[in-house]
Amino acid sequence: MAEKMxxxxxxxxxxxxxxxxxxxVLVMGEDVGKLGGVFRVTDGLQKDFGESRVIDTPLAESGIxxxxxxxxxxxxxxxxxxxxxGFVFPAYDQIVTQLAKMHARSLGKVKLPVVVRIPYGGGIGxxxxxxxxxxxxxxHVAGLKIVSPSNASDAYWMMQQAIQSDDPVIFFEPxxxxxxxxxxxxxxxxxxxxxxxxxxxxxxxxxxxxxxMVKLCQEVxxxxxxxxxxxxxxxxxSVSPIDFDSVQASVEKTRRLVVVHEAPVFFGSGAxxxxxxxxxxxxxxxxxxxxxxxxxxxxxxxxxxxxxxxxLDRVLDAVDRSLAY
Amino acid sequence: xxVESTAARTPRRSAGNKAGTTGTKRTTSTTKKAxxxxxxxxxxxxxxxxxxxxxxxxxxxxxxxxxxxxxxLRGLYRDMVLTRRFDAEATxxxxxGELGLWASLLGQEAAQIGSGRALRDDDYVFPTYRExxxxxxxxxxxxxLLGMFRGVNNGGWDPNGNNFHLYTIVIGSQTLHATxxxxxxxxxxxxxxxxxxxxxxxxxxxxxxxxxxxxxxYNAPVVFFCQNNQWAISEPxxxxxxxxxxxxxxxxxxxxxxxxxxxxxxxxxxxxxALERARAGEGPTLVEAFTYRMGAHTxxxxxxxxxxxxxxxxxxxxDPILRLRRYLEAANHADEGFFAELETESEALGxxxxxxVRAMPDPDHFAIFENVYADGHALVDEERAQFAAYQASFxxxxxxx
Numbered sequence: 001m002a003e004k005m006x007x008x009x010x011x012x013x014x015x016x017x018x019x020x021x022x023x024x025v026l027v028m029g030e031d032v033g034k035l036g037g038v039f040r041v042t043d044g045l046q047k048d049f050g051e052s053r054v055i056d057t058p059l060a061e062s063g064i065x066x067x068x069x070x071x072x073x074x075x076x077x078x079x080x081x082x083x084x085x086g087f088v089f090p091a092y093d094q095i096v097t098q099l100a101k102m103h104a105r106s107l108g109k110v111k112l113p114v115v116v117r118i119p120y121g122g123g124i125g126x127x128x129x130x131x132x133x134x135x136x137x138x139x140h141v142a143g144l145k146i147v148s149p150s151n152a153s154d155a156y157w158m159m160q161q162a163i164q165s166d167d168p169v170i171f172f173e174p175x176x177x178x179x180x181x182x183x184x185x186x187x188x189x190x191x192x193x194x195x196x197x198x199x200x201x202x203x204x205x206x207x208x209x210x211x212x213m214v215k216l217c218q219e220v221x222x223x224x225x226x227x228x229x230x231x232x233x234x235x236x237x238s239v240s241p242i243d244f245d246s247v248q249a250s251v252e253k254t255r256r257l258v259v260v261h262e263a264p265v266f267f268g269s270g271a272x273x274x275x276x277x278x279x280x281x282x283x284x285x286x287x288x289x290x291x292x293x294x295x296x297x298x299x300x301x302x303x304x305x306x307x308x309x310x311x312l313d314r315v316l317d318a319v320d321r322s323l324a325y
Numbered sequence: 326x327x328v329e330s331t332a333a334r335t336p337r338r339s340a341g342n343k344a345g346t347t348g349t350k351r352t353t354s355t356t357k358k359a360x361x362x363x364x365x366x367x368x369x370x371x372x373x374x375x376x377x378x379x380x381x382x383x384x385x386x387x388x389x390x391x392x393x394x395x396x397x398l399r400g401l402y403r404d405m406v407l408t409r410r411f412d413a414e415a416t417x418x419x420x421x422g423e424l425g426l427w428a429s430l431l432g433q434e435a436a437q438i439g440s441g442r443a444l445r446d447d448d449y450v451f452p453t454y455r456e457x458x459x460x461x462x463x464x465x466x467x468x469x470l471l472g473m474f475r476g477v478n479n480g481g482w483d484p485n486g487n488n489f490h491l492y493t494i495v496i497g498s499q500t501l502h503a504t505x506x507x508x509x510x511x512x513x514x515x516x517x518x519x520x521x522x523x524x525x526x527x528x529x530x531x532x533x534x535x536x537x538x539x540x541x542x543y544n545a546p547v548v549f550f551c552q553n554n555q556w557a558i559s560e561p562x563x564x565x566x567x568x569x570x571x572x573x574x575x576x577x578x579x580x581x582x583x584x585x586x587x588x589x590x591x592x593x594x595x596x597x598x599a600l601e602r603a604r605a606g607e608g609p610t611l612v613e614a615f616t617y618r619m620g621a622h623t624x625x626x627x628x629x630x631x632x633x634x635x636x637x638x639x640x641x642x643x644d645p646i647l648r649l650r651r652y653l654e655a656a657n658h659a660d661e662g663f664f665a666e667l668e669t670e671s672e673a674l675g676x677x678x679x680x681x682v683r684a685m686p687d688p689d690h691f692a693i694f695e696n697v698y699a700d701g702h703a704l705v706d707e708e709r710a711q712f713a714a715y716q717a718s719f720x721x722x723x724x725x726x
Contacts, residue, residue, distance in 0.1 A: 052512055058542055063501055063535030070505020073490070076512070094532070097495050098502070101479075105491050108696035109483040142697050142705070166699035194703065241703040 002185040008178035010152035011041050011117075013186070014159035015079060019049045025163060026071060028055040029064060029081030029117075038083055039119055039178055061091035068114050069098055077113045077163055085120040086129025086299075092137075099168045100143030111166040115159075120148075121212045121262045122309055123176035125302040132299050133263035138170045139240040139272075146239040147193060148172035150214035152182045154237060157190035165193070172239075174212035194238040196246035202232035205256035205322055208247055208273060210236040213260045213310060220315045231319065239269050247273060248280045255286040256322045260310050265293040287325035290318045368569050370615050371595050372585040376643040378651025380590075389594035389601075395658035401442060401589050402653060403667055405434040405646045408458040410671040411467045414678045415457075415474070419624040423682050424474045428455045432587070432619030435645030436552050438462060439592025440520065440614070443600055446488065447517040449510075451503035454492040455552075456522050463489040467674075468681040477688050497523055497530030500549060504536045507545035507603075518603035519547040520596070526557025528573065529565045537577040537609070546603035548596065549574075549611045552586060554618035559631040571613035579609045586616025587645040617643075690716065 005013065018025045027042055027049075033056035036043030046054035057064050061082055068078035082088045088095075095116065102112050122131030139146045145167050149155040155173065162169040191197075199214065200221050207217040214235045221231040232250050236242060251257050257277055259270035270291035277289055292310045300308045371386055412430050419427040430437060437458030444450065444462070452459055460470055464487050472481035473492065480491035493499035503521030510517050527533055528551060540547050553570055555562055562570070574581030580602075584595040592614060599610035617640040621628050653659040694709040 058535070058538050060535040060538060062532055063504075063539050066498065066501025066532060066535065067505030067508060067539050070502040070507070071509045072505075073484070073502060074506045074509030074513070076509055090531075093495070094498065094501065098493075098498055102491070103699055104696045105479040106484060106696075107478060107481065108699070109485065111699045145698070145702070167702075243703070 001187055002183050004181050005152050005184050006179050006181050007149070007152045007155045007174070008039055008041050010156040010184050011159055011173060012043060012045070013184070014156045015042065015045060016048070017186070018077075018079070018160065018163045019045065019053060022077065022163075024075060024077045026053050026055060026076050026078045027081070028057050028068060028078055030057055030059050030083050032056060032081050037081060039175065041117075041119075041173070041178075042081065061087055061089075062094050065091040065094040065099060065114070065116065069094065069102070069112060072112050072114050073110060077115075079115040079117060079163060081117045083119070084126075084130045085118055085132040085134055088116075088118055088134060091116075095138070095144070095168075095170070096141050100141045103167070104143060112168050113163070113166050114168045115162045115165075115171050116168070117171045117173060119175040119178070120172045121174050121176055122299065122305045123212065123262075125305070127302070128299070131302075131305065133172075133261065133294065135170070135172055135239050135261075136263055136268050139269060143168065144240060145169045145194070146172065147237060148174065148211035148239060149237065150174065150177065150199075150209075150211055150235050152180070153184045153188075154235075156184045156186065157188070158193055158237065161190065161193040172211055176212050177215065180215070194241050194243060196234050196236045196238070196243040198232060198246070198250065199235045200231070200233040202230040203254060204230045205258065205319055206232045206234055206247070206250040206254045207258050207260060207315070207319075208234045208236055208250075209260040210239060212262060216310065216312065216315065217260055219312055220319065223312060223316060224319060229319070229323070242269070242273065242276075244273075244276050244280065247277055251277055251281045252284045255284050256325075257285075257289045258292060258315065258318045258322055259289065260292045260315055260318075261294075262309055263293055264296055265291045266296045268293050287322040290322050292318045368583060370583040370585050371591050372588050373590040373594060374585075374588045374648050374652055376587070376648050378648045378655060380652060380656075383591075383594075386591065386594040386598060389597040390590055393590070393593070395653075395656070398590075398649070398653060399659050399663060401438055401593070402646070402649050402659070403670075404438040404442065404458070404461060405589060405649065406667055406671055407674055408434050408438065408461050409646060410675050411461070411678055412457055414675040415471060416620070416624060418471070418679065418682050419474070424471060424624075425476050426474050426623050426625060428474075428623045429618075429620040430455050430457050432617045432640065432645070433552055433554055433614075434458050435589035435649075436550075436586040436592050436614035436616050439589040439594075440550050440596040440612070443593050443596035444520060445517070445600075447515070448600070449488045449490070449503075449506055449517065449519045451490045451499040451506070451519065451521045452492055453496065453499065453522050453524060453527070454494050455524075456492070459522065460489055463487040465489050468678055468685075471678070471682050472685065475682060475685055477685055478692075496527035497532040497536075499523070500527075500533050500536035501539070503547050503549075504540045504543075504545050504609075507540065507547040507609075508543050510546055511543070516604045517546070518600045519545075520550050520600070521547060522550050522552065524551065524557065525553040525555065525562045525565055525570060526560065527551075528570050537574070537579075537611075540609040541577045541579055544606065544608040546606075547609045548599040548603060549609060550596065551611065551613045552616055553613050554586075554616050556618050556622070556628075556632065558622040558626060559628075569613070571611055574609075574611035577609075579611065581611035581613065583613045583615055586614030587640075587643045587648065589645060589649055616645075
């Protein structure tokens with residue numbers, strides 16, 4: 001049944017469905033129970049599924065992920081919430097050293113079906129440590145899968161698939177898009193989790209993005225269209241693995257690529273995409289792959305974030321530079 | 326599972342309250358003696374066997390070993406001797422270049438065998454990287470422990486095969502896994518328990534503090550078994566804590582107890598008590614086994630740079646195997662034939678381990694790409710194919726090797 005809902009509500013509905021269908025699914029994190037999460041993503045879940053399945057945890061991120069690992073070893077499928085992007089680092093050791101490697105260390109004997117939900121990115125005028133985009137710090141780690149939906153329907157279905165995955169999945173939720181509404185068909189048959197999707201077809205240049213930047217790229221394509229330029233917009237959806245085949249197919253058509261993300265450009269996912277696409281499409285490219293993203297500086301105070309984050313003009317500027325080659 | 330290590334593996338729901346029939350007649354004193362590193366300020370610890378091999382009464386803990394027969398004691402002795410023999414063989418294999426590294430448990434046999442034998446089959450163990458004695462108790466084939474030290478894998482056994490998790494090298498991390506697992510036991514409505522091993526050094530890790538917090542908040546059935554072997558590589562316990570480690574538990578709201586880590590009977594009793602608490606829904610317990618790392622931290626370590634021989638000599642007098650042997654002999658619980666037979670068995674184990682390690686093949690190169698993910702990953706597939714093509718490009722040069 002198709003219904004229009006906000007992205008945050010779609011995650012909520014997806015978690016609800018998972019809790020209903022699989023008794024091994026648990027939701028845990030700081031304030032996820034009685035409060036329903038600081039963004040209300042888990043609103044009402046504890047009331048309906050009880051404190052044993054929707055668990056308010058102590059304020060200790062390493063403890064949240066570490067105990068989730070133990071619960072997974074016992075046969076549970078924990079979905080843990082890290083309250084904000086900048087709070088994940090106390091859990092970084094458990095995620096990188098334990099969660100990511102345990103399946104391999106056990107020679108495949110144990111599985112770690114843990115989902116780590118992280119509301120991420122800026123644009124909401126938050127205080128320090130509440131606006132970061134650390135996805136590349138996780139994508140660099142073998143054993144983890146990294147996804148980020150850009151809309152409510154993907155949020156719903158990608159969460160279902162992440163929970164069903166036997167691998168640990170870091171699920172980056174674009175918090176500035178939490179309130180954006182779009183159609184969600186809860187009976188649709190979703191495509192594979194780690195594939196990209198062309199959200200707008202074009203012929204002059206490809207914009208590749210994920211999470212919060214997909215909407216921006218669509219706006220850029222609208223603006224460029226007014227200037228007579230046809231941009232293709234690719235929603236990557238997954239940062240590990242990256243669906244390079246789809247990027248390649250698009251770039252072979254448009255011959256130009258601009259990658260957009262909020263995370264710093266330096267060693268960001270755009271760098272990896274640029275390198276791979278240069279290898280794969282060397283003779284198709286009419287311009288070097290360009291990147292638009294954050295700067296190599298700490299995420300700035302809220303009054304400066306508009307200057308730090310990619311916006312319409314900055315992406316258009318990159319489009320112009322690419323087309324000028 | 327090895328046949329050697331199946332003794333005393335039957336589940337024990339409770340040690341019972343039967344009157345003690347073993348060893349108590351020799352007891353002349355009920356005073357708890359502090360044996361800690363010769364320091365008079367050290368707090369009392371639970372001790373049932375003195376270093377001289379005398380059984381001393383303990384009003385609180387005697388009942389937890391009241392069912393232990395002479396045969397059980399011989400079993401504990403055998404476990405300790407064989408574990409030490411295995412450990413010595415591994416050290417020797419490292420010296421011969423067969424292993425890249427070895428972390429010896431020498432001196433900690435009583436803490437590990439005593440606690441390990443307190444467990445039921447359905448309990449779950451989360452070890453560090455030195456729990457060779459506990460692995461023995463769980464029936465993990467000792468040769469399986471050597472794979473990671475030889476460098477052929479990073480943990481070569483099925484954790485669920487013996488409810489013995491993989492060795493954890495980053496210290497303290499596993500205490501959180503143990504706590505989560507124990508939370509799962511509670512959710513399942515089971516009465517199993519979990520034991521998390523760690524050391525005095527790990528006690529400083531934030532993860533250990535968080536594990537204490539989580540286990541206390543959720544009343545998780547977990548026993549935190551800290552082997553205080555006095556040294557975290559070169560740093561003495563004073564560099565980790567201003568209070569005795571077992572007292573840390575108090576601030577988290579659960580009991581902590583210090584046990585003579587070189588007294589196998591006391592470790593068995595105290596761990597049984599702690600497991601019983603866990604099963605009864607009384608939550609976590611911290612056990613500090615006060616022991617001594619007789620050897621180096623690992624084969625790469627040189628303890629002469631930071632500690633004196635006199636300290637080791639003082640602890641040698643408290644050797645866990647020696648004291649049980651004295652007791653067994655004095656109580657006529659074991660004869661010459663037993664010790665001789667064990668010696669033979671011990672040498673056979675050493676030989677078996679030696680031969681198994683030497684025969685351990687290097688893994689196939691493609692193992693690099695195995696089990697990175699459970700559900701696969703496009704990049705891993707792509708890189709495996711690239712690697713295969715690269716390897717194949719040498720096929721003609723080295724005769725197809």
